[in-house]
Amino acid sequence: MRILLVEDNLDLADSVVQHLRRTGNAVDHEADGLNALRFLEHERYDLVLLDIGLPRMDGLSLLAELRRRGDATPVLMLTERSDIEDRINALDVGADDYIGKPFDFRELAARCRALTRRRQAQAQTSSLVRIGPMLMDNAARRLRFGDRTIDLPNREYSLLEILVGRLGQVVSKAEITNRLFALSEEAGSNTVELYVARLRKKLPQQFLRIVTVRGTGYLAETLRDCAQAQPSGGAHE
Missing domain, CATH: 1.10.10.10 (Winged helix-like DNA-binding domain superfamily/Winged helix DNA-binding domain)
Incomplete structure (x- = not known):
């Protein structure tokens, strides 16, 4: 699947990109929220992994703008494990799922697969x-x-x-x-x-x-x- 990771922690981003690529995914990375929003106007992805704390445009604002313009790409939010309000706000704005940091890469990959299966099931009654x-x-x-x-x-x-x-x-x-x-x-x-x-x-x-x-x-x-x-x-x- 084709994935866009929007994360400003470069060490974490590099680890996520390498792990997901090893499992056969095509992964792009963007560290800036506003740049990511502009990027998504022209590129199509199967899934977006979106951090909340981003420079220039935070993840919740980016997600809200995506949904406002009719972009239904599945979005998995990356949140701090203790920030319950951020998780609730993300789901209210239109996130499809969230995972708390620090996370296990196996759980991240499983959640990515689950979201893409869910979208396929919406497009067709069976996988x-x-x-x-x-x-x-x-x-x-x-x-x-x-x-x-x-x-x-x-x-x-x-x-x-x-x-x-x-x-x-x-x-x-x-x-x-x-x-x-x-x-x-x-x-x-x-x-x-x-x-x-x-x-x-x-x-x-x-x-x-x-x-x-x-x-x-x-x-x-x-x-x-x-x-x-x-x-x-x-x-x-």
Whole structure:
């Protein structure tokens, strides 16, 4: 998942970023509240981790402004363990959950997963996506074809989620890059192609394939869809 951490304690921020990246997430960090608000006008995230005490704009004001402009991105507030009023205010303003400092990184990761599952459940009644013989369990991040389980690393599973979420439609390379990688990560021009190639090798080609649309991006299609009209914007490979 793509996460924005807004935290002015740089030592804590570095530890959180490193931990979440090790579990396969794309994480960006911003230490200034006002900068973070401006940043969120142009970038889309699956989750925001938001501290309350921030320079120039505190976390509660930032959250209130996000909700005022209709941004429903899940927000997990980082609060001091003793500040009960801050927790209550955060929930009243529109926070989805909070965690008190100091926190265990395992609990933080679990709360992040719970919030994203909750949002997926609101978007669809189940975290299970079935397409013919393929079953994606997005909560467990597990892929099955018939009675066979296919093990995918986090980023390859995320790539499959992106493509299957727009089955039969072209997803641009730029969108895939933005959703797979943090802005601070080195994602070269061939990085997306590398992940696509890895994923292709693991998918049963007799049912699902990933098609390159030259100059545009990629699309996932099942064999029963292959005979349909080709999308505009480039030629299939």
